[in-house]
Amino acid sequence: MVTDKDGYAHLIQYLSENLALFTVVGTDPSESSVLELFEEQLAAQIIMICGQNPELSFAQRNTVIREIDAVVYDLEEVLGKVAHQKATIEQIHFISEFSGLIKNLFDQEVSDMLK
Template sequence: MALFESAQKEHSGEQTIEDIVMDLIATHIMAVFEQNPELESDVRFQLLKDADAVVADLNEVLAGVWRYYPTNQQIRFLEEYIGLVKNLFDTAISSY
């Protein structure tokens, strides 16, 4: 992923790629739960497991830069990517 080759190792006072991914996933999962209050606890638990798997996959792909500080372009990519993951969750829930 060439986009992430320019991540910065030095502390810039901002969040790391890991921090951003975790915050975005948490925000989107909370939105899914708020939009679907009728979800049973086993479905919620499965969604949390799936979200953890997304984080683990991103960690694996971005392992070399996981604790680096992202550029604005990298943040936008992560926002779009995780937004698409939320859309997949929404679609799965609607067919549940």
């Protein structure tokens, strides 16, 4: 659905190119780890997608959820050890932006799915 698209590969490359941002341990870390924030942000985006598309069938919603699970798995693989460190303000901003870009990919795929 999403994880096999070029746009997704580009986003993972974008994350990889910005990994240096996640090696910085700031003086004002958040309560949540980097991976927890990614999970929270992506969950919120998927809830928004499902809410915006009430015509999605149960099976289609499950497909979306399985895909987001695959995305989180990929993020954990790319982030490695830094996934469990407490996030800094800059990292929180990046995670929010990245999650929005992932939502855009899902928006397009859901739109295509409903045609």
